[in-house]
Amino acid sequence: MKPTPPVLAGPPIIGHTFQFMKNSEQLLRHGFETLGPIFTIKLANQPAAVLIDPDYHQTFFMETDKRLSMHKTYKFLKAALGEVGFTGPPEVYAEQRPILHKPFKGEKAANSIKAMQIEVQQWLDSLGEQGEIELTSEITTLVQNVASHALMGKKFRDQAGPEFWRNYLIIGKALDPVLPPYLPLPKFIRRDIAKNRLRAMLRPIIAERRANPDQYDDILQDFVNARYKDGRIVADETILSLILALMFAGHETTSGQAAWTIIQILQHPDYSQSVQKEISECLSSGRTIDAKTLVSLKHVFWAVQETTRMHPSASTLIRRAEEDIEVGDYRIPEGWPVFVCADVAQRLPGVFSEPQNYDPLRFSPDRAEDKQHRFSIIGFGGGVHKCAGMNFANNEMMIITALLLQQFDLELVTKNPGVTRGMGASRPEKTLVRYRRKPAHALTGTPSINAAEVCPHLKMQQTE
Numbered sequence: 098m099k100p101t102p103p104v105l106a107g108p109p110i111i112g113h114t115f116q117f118m119k120n121s122e123q124l125l126r127h128g129f130e131t132l133g134p135i136f137t138i139k140l141a142n143q144p145a146a147v148l149i150d151p152d153y154h155q156t157f158f159m160e161t162d163k164r165l166s167m168h169k170t171y172k173f174l175k176a177a178l179g180e181v182g183f184t185g186p187p188e189v190y191a192e193q194r195p196i197l198h199k200p201f202k203g204e205k206a207a208n209s210i211k212a213m214q215i216e217v218q219q220w221l222d223s224l225g226e227q228g229e230i231e232l233t234s235e236i237t238t239l240v241q242n243v244a245s246h247a248l249m250g251k252k253f254r255d256q257a258g259p260e261f262w263r264n265y266l267i268i269g270k271a272l273d274p275v276l277p278p279y280l281p282l283p284k285f286i287r288r289d290i291a292k293n294r295l296r297a298m299l300r301p302i303i304a305e306r307r308a309n310p311d312q313y314d315d316i317l318q319d320f321v322n323a324r325y326k327d328g329r330i331v332a333d334e335t336i337l338s339l340i341l342a343l344m345f346a347g348h349e350t351t352s353g354q355a356a357w358t359i360i361q362i363l364q365h366p367d368y369s370q371s372v373q374k375e376i377s378e379c380l381s382s383g384r385t386i387d388a389k390t391l392v393s394l395k396h397v398f399w400a401v402q403e404t405t406r407m408h409p410s411a412s413t414l415i416r417r418a419e420e421d422i423e424v425g426d427y428r429i430p431e432g433w434p435v436f437v438c439a440d441v442a443q444r445l446p447g448v449f450s451e452p453q454n455y456d457p458l459r460f461s462p463d464r465a466e467d468k469q470h471r472f473s474i475i476g477f478g479g480g481v482h483k484c485a486g487m488n489f490a491n492n493e494m495m496i497i498t499a500l501l502l503q504q505f506d507l508e509l510v511t512k513n514p515g516v517t518r519g520m521g522a523s524r525p526e527k528t529l530v531r532y533r534r535k536p537a538h539a540l541t542g543t544p545s546i547n548a549a550e551v552c553p554h555l556k557m558q559q560t561e
């Protein structure tokens with residue numbers, strides 16, 4: 098029988114628990130540097146395997162829902178969001194997957210791009226001529242507005258308001274993959290109160306949608322109208338969980354990486370010049386952005402990808418071995434948690450050239466470093482559970498970056514922001530940015546884009 102992976106030295110009894118909770122990436126990087134691509138950490142008396150290598154990632158993602166369980170390790174997410182898709186057992190996931198993934202396909206995806214442009218332009222118009230912003234919090238609010246508008250419709254976006262997002266913050270702060278999620282701790286009690294408040298806010302909205310199904314044509318309405326394969330309707334309680342899950346999955350992660358994308362471009366003047374040139378060639382002022390425009394913004398896309406590589410906001414992913422699994426020369430016993438860590442794995446020297454350097458051109462077709470192995474970039478996961486909102490998030494990060502750089506000259510006041518880590522997602526620390534509107538984009542008093550022209554939900558409301 099093969100041995101279990103070598104154990105990283107750590108304190109007795111508590112093992113690596115506190116280090117893991119404080120900064121899992123730092124702990125896992127230390128493990129990789131000390132013991133190589135497969136090793137064991139101890140969370141109190143529970144050993145857990147860590148895999149840091151594209152081949153091992155393949156096992157991790159391809160064995161998910163087979164010999165590796167996802168939902169048993171995401172009990173803390175189930176406690177926060179309810180049983181939905183990836184927090185449910187494989188049979189529940191299989192039933193809900195088509196409903197969960199539908200918002201990101203076809204016409205709905207195109208409508209999302211329009212809603213993103215409206216929200217981003219509204220934000221840019223609100224900035225005035227010049228000033229200073231704290232980028233991370235500005236982008237967080239913007240991404241929240243995009244998530245509620247694009248996923249749930251303009252009316253929902255206006256109804257949801259700050260109170261809705263305040264409750265999300267409480268839930269985010271209570272995410273804890275180590276402690277049993279139903280212990281009577283103050284943070285879990287606050288989480289449950291926040292979750293119940295959110296569900297109470299959403300119930301009347303769903304009831305109204307059920308009563309007036311013909312009045313809406315958005316993703317929320319798709320959930321309300323959805324049926325399982327056997328013709329059953331989706332219960333209100335499940336729709337509530339679907340909404341909570343999408344809004345959760347779609348906002349903290351995206352806001353962190355969107356802010357990093359802008360910061361990293363500003364930190365690299367040479368690359369910034371290429372981006373500016375591309376934007377002025379491909380984006381004419383006031384023009385509606387569509388999928389074709391986004392494809393033409395190659396340098397912006399590579400910048401977004403380089404940020405996903407260097408600052409993955411959902412970095413540490415977890416599974417549980419359902420039976421003994423052999424990985425390389427080792428055996429991971431049944432019952433062990435198994436981790437992968439994008440933050441460490443996406444900077445492997447054997448996989449990326451000069452991995453510590455910011456170099457978006459590594460994604461250009463002539464270099465295509467990310468294409469060497471299907472699982473070298475795992476910032477959006479992989480396999481059957483790969484992020485449903487990846488294209489949505491990439492489009493959103495591109496639109497925010499392109500329109501901001503198109504319309505403003507920017508300067509980083511906080512030159513080298515550090516990382517704020519959370520169990521949900523990591524993001525830049527407070528980052529001050531000075532801005533000045535470019536003369537070609539002076540405010541005229543009328544919106545820079547005709548919102549009703551590009552957004553079907555708005556059009557519908559204006560004619561009501």
Ligand code: HEM
Nearest residue numbers: 183346347350351354411414476477478482484485486490
């Ligand atoms: C930069 C932004 C984002 C990042 C870094 C990210 C990352 C991830 C990762 C790593 C996973 C897989 C988790 C695992 O395997 O354990 C995932 C799954 C998922 N994400 Fe995202 N995500 C982002 C944005 C979004 C957005 C905008 C949405 C929706 C609006 C979304 C919806 C989902 C859903 C529904 C799943 C579960 C898919 C399934 O199990 O089939 N994500 N995401």
